[in-house]
Amino acid sequence: MKAEAVQPERIAVPAGTRSVAGLGRRTQTLLVDVVVWAGLLVGSIIFILPFFWMVSSSFKEFGGLFNFPPTFIPSTWQWTNYLEIWRRLPFHLFFRNSFFVSSLETAGVLFTSSLAGYAFARLRFRHRDTIFLIYLSTMMVPFAVRMIPLFVLMRTFQWVDQLQALIIPGMFSAWGTFLMRQFMLTIPRELEDAGLIDGASFFQIYYRIILPLTGPALATLGIFTFMDSWNAFLWPLIIISSMEKKTISLGMAAFRGMTAMRTPWHLVMAASVVSVLPIMVLFLVGQKYYVRGIVTTGLKG
Amino acid sequence: MAAKLSGLQRKEELAGYLFILPNLIGFLVFLVFPILAAVYLTFTEWELSAPPTFAGLANFRAMIGDDIFVKAFGNTFYYAFVAVPTGVFLAFVLALGVNRPMRGVFAFRLIYFLPHVTLTVAAAIVWAWIYHPEFGIINYLLSLIGIQGPNWLFNSKSAMPALIIMSNWKGIGYAMLIFLAGLQGVPAELYEAAVMDGANSWYRLVKITIPMLSPTTFFVLTTSFIGAFQGFDQFYIMTNGGPSFATTTLVLHIFNNGFRYFKMGYASSMAFVLFLCILCITLIQWTSAKTWVHGFTQD
Secondary structure (H helix, E strand, C coil), X not given: CHHHHHCHHHCCCCCCCECCCCCCHHHHHHHHHHHHHHHHHHHHHHHHHHHHHHHHHHCCCCXXXXXXXXXXXXXXXXXXXXXXXXXXXXXXXXXXXXXXHHHHHHHHHHHHHHHHHHHHHHCCCCXXXXXXXXXXXXXXXXXXXXXXXXXXXXXXXXXXXXXXXXXXXXXXXHHHHHHHHHHHHCCCCHHHHHHHHCCCCHHHHHHHHHHHHCHHHHHHHHHHHHHHHXXXXXXXXXXXXXXXXXXXXXXXHHHHHHCCCCCCHHHHHHHHHHHHHXXXXXXXXXXXXXXXXXXXXXXXX | XXXXXXXXXXXXXXXXXXXXXXXHHHHHHHHHHHHHHHHHHCCEECCCCCCCEECCCHHHHHHHHCHHHHHHHHHHHHHHHHHHHHHHHHHHHHHHHHCCCCCCHHHHHHHHHHHHHCCHHHHHHHHHHXXXXXXXXXXXXXXXXXXXXXXXXXXXXXXXXXXXXXXXHHHHHHHHHHHHHHHHCCCHHHHHHHHHCCECHHHHHHHHHHHHHHHHHHHHHHHHHHXXXXXXXXXXXXXXXXXXXXXXXXXXXXXXXXXXXXXXXXXHHHHHHHHHHHHHHHHHHHHHHHHHCCCHHHC
16 A cells, blocks of 8 residues: 555556546546536535524524524614624623733743743753653643643632633643744754854844744744634633623623523624634634644644 | 763753743643642542542542433543544545635635634534524525424434534534645655556545545544544533533533532543543554554654
């Protein structure tokens, strides 16, 4: 199997697997393209349907939700749903908290991971590889194992129901350190040697030479961290209880929860639309770095 | 050894420790310490009010008698072993499709990926509305083709499939992108040589694409299993484990025991079992990798 895959000249083509006789290769490719394209179109309609349903419901009147048959185009467009949700719950606070938590956590991860990544990639010190191995091994442990002692720790720090409990423990990432180290290993050493000969300190080399070259990797790590932090639910659910400290995920869950009996789906959908927009915009803006992150972690991981 | 270090080496050693220090402190406090504490808590009984008392293996014995734990254990395996294979297969098929140089493939890639960048909680809420038995869109569409849709989230048979469908909608795009990156890394010469030999597309798929992509498949499978075993968000939002515990996952049960009933020791032991499950699945995948992952032994 392996040998066949690597060395093309060894691929023996048995009878019956040759291209269909009588059809030119170009015609055949075109035919396959049409079939695949149609399949992808059907699939993407299914995939986009929930978004349509969310947006269309968000503009309906309460009564319009329960029409039969259901309609995709609301009979009357009730734009006020989007104002009403802010009256029901302080969504501006949820956004502010999420933004605050995610930005600080991201800044922290970039800071600690790039510093340690540089040391693990470049500097020689005792127990370096052992320490790095311990970093890697913690990546295997599910969060559920840590969450109980971590909660107890937060109680000792008196950080329960405080935003710093969402920010500070998240600022130290084994995965981020790993990503930084791997990227910095690919930077040619000659660039630093010149600096060392000129008598630059290790910090100057890190700050003036390595960090500017690490831009793309920092962007990737930053986007992943920000999005994960924005999307986090279990840990905030454990830590935060006051309404004014809730993040957007918690706020959405609270909105659904307080109306569970007779859910005003039109308002809940309006809130959903508002809550998914920021992260989607971030993704569209930072697409390049996001996809690059998937490529590097996916193939070398 | 230390005495023999030159001035520069000594400087480098000191710099090394200083550079990792901010990271290391946080790493020890928020990662290593909680993991070690969790191992200790596993053998204790602790309800937060009084200090933990040593309980030996009592927590593990309690698990066997805990019907909900046994159910949650089964549910987690059910979820992982249905959602992951179907999701990975569909992601692979989609990646093959959007890898073709055709008009509009970028739009398709974006559409399939978009669910991954929606807020999980919001997506779960939207799907709860989609699954509404009377006024949801799915049962309406099913009625158009003459199918009477189930009660979805309110029926213990259909609730888990409903969650699996939602989770795959959310996660397939991510796996698809990883596969796509893998596909684009397969050397074009392999295909050219095969085409010259007259191999058809099915033969190229089976003999080139699938073997060459096996490291990617391995990565997607292992990470998807690790993720699926930790399912929580959509379960908490859409069903909160119901009806009659049909969708209670291990993490949901751990969460309830820890933070609703404050059985910290018991919850820790269950988390430990979860860790062992993940470890076993990963180890099985690693050992089996030699037989089907291309170039696995070289790394």
